[in-house]
Amino acid sequence: MSLEWLQRVFGAKVLQFVMILFTYETEEECNTIKDDLKRNPDLKQLLEKCGGRYLTCNKMMNNQSEMRDLMKKIEHLFNENQQQCYTGEMPNTASIRKKKLESSEHQCGHTSEMESNAHLNLILLGKKRAGKSASGNTILGREVFMSKKSSKSVTRDAAVKSGTVNGFPVTVYDTPGFYDPKMGTEEIQKILDKVLLKCESGPCAFLLVIKADSFTEEEIKTVEKIEKLLGEERLNKTWILFTRGDELQEENITINEFINDTEALKKLIQKYDQQFHVLNNKIKGHSDQARLLLVKILQRSFGIK
Incomplete structure (x- = not known):
């Protein structure tokens, strides 16, 4: 639902700048997350939409090793996007496209309530x-x-x-x-x-x-x-x-x-x-x-x- 909202507001291209951050309080929760990632088809689909980018992280963000990994992954994501960040021009373009799409859907009568x-x-x-x-x-x-x-x-x-x-x-x-x-x-x-x-x-x-x-x-x-x-x-x-x-x-x-x-x-x-x-x-x-x-x-x- 969050990813769909992101795409509606910021455009489809936003997903290439997204990384999933799974937070946990205990090591047991961390292990559960990793197990769920292997078994849960919804989580797999979620990760696929974000190019498989994710990191597990303590909610307090006090694990220095995890913070270093996070910085490295962000840097890698930056380089993957040819050293580009998400820009203000992208949502403007997406907004124009969205209005055109909504106008078209309204005429066709195929848009659902939500x-x-x-x-x-x-x-x-x-x-x-x-x-x-x-x-x-x-x-x-x-x-x-x-x-x-x-x-x-x-x-x-x-x-x-x-x-x-x-x-x-x-x-x-x-x-x-x-x-x-x-x-x-x-x-x-x-x-x-x-x-x-x-x-x-x-x-x-x-x-x-x-x-x-x-x-x-x-x-x-x-x-x-x-x-x-x-x-x-x-x-x-x-x-x-x-x-x-x-x-x-x-x-x-x-x-x-x-x-x-x-x-x-x-x-x-x-x-x-x-x-x-x-x-x-x-x-x-x-x-x-x-x-x-x-x-x-x-x-x-x-x-x-």
Whole structure:
């Protein structure tokens, strides 16, 4: 997905300047990467697209030998390209070519939803204090939504912020909390309708935010209310997003154990065809958990491998 995005933005020639850097924390992880490179056909295909150029590297980048190897490989890549680097002229040329191609595809009507819109809309839904705003911050890797512990719902209208997850453009919509006594169903419906009008012209996924500490009667009713507002046709693009993953880690409980411990929650996950993800919103900045969420959504909801 990242390589396809690179080519869309910078043109096909960009791949001759790309090298894959596999990072690891332990030697065991490093060995696993090397084993995967031999067995995994997707990784082999990825490397082939990049001319077989790769290096394994400790995440802390404190191994001097690896750093020397990296510098040598970069120098070799530079020489392979006849001592040329990627230049600003290349994306300009690619942009012109892309516009022509998109115009041609539009006329032919063969462009798929995700191909013509290299962008994903994510709509956060749930009861107040479920962690929607904090989840939006985690997904975008920065503090953009107001998030605090309070008896009041922080978001009174839909807040919209855009950014990238591993280079892939996303727009996140943070909606008011359902079952907020100060907001009626009609008011929430109007806000949601406005959001749908803005974002559903492109690829869109709905994230139903639930705290991973209990699944109460109020949460069950919240889910039913959201399902009614969304309509049956949008359920296949709806995901359960669990927050408070940090508490599960502290209690040494897996998300599957938490789900299976509550029959109503177990049935809910089955209903949504196992479309769920868990976030630890205490991890600040860009993190792998947001990337994994995006990959799951693109693969399951839009068929992008």
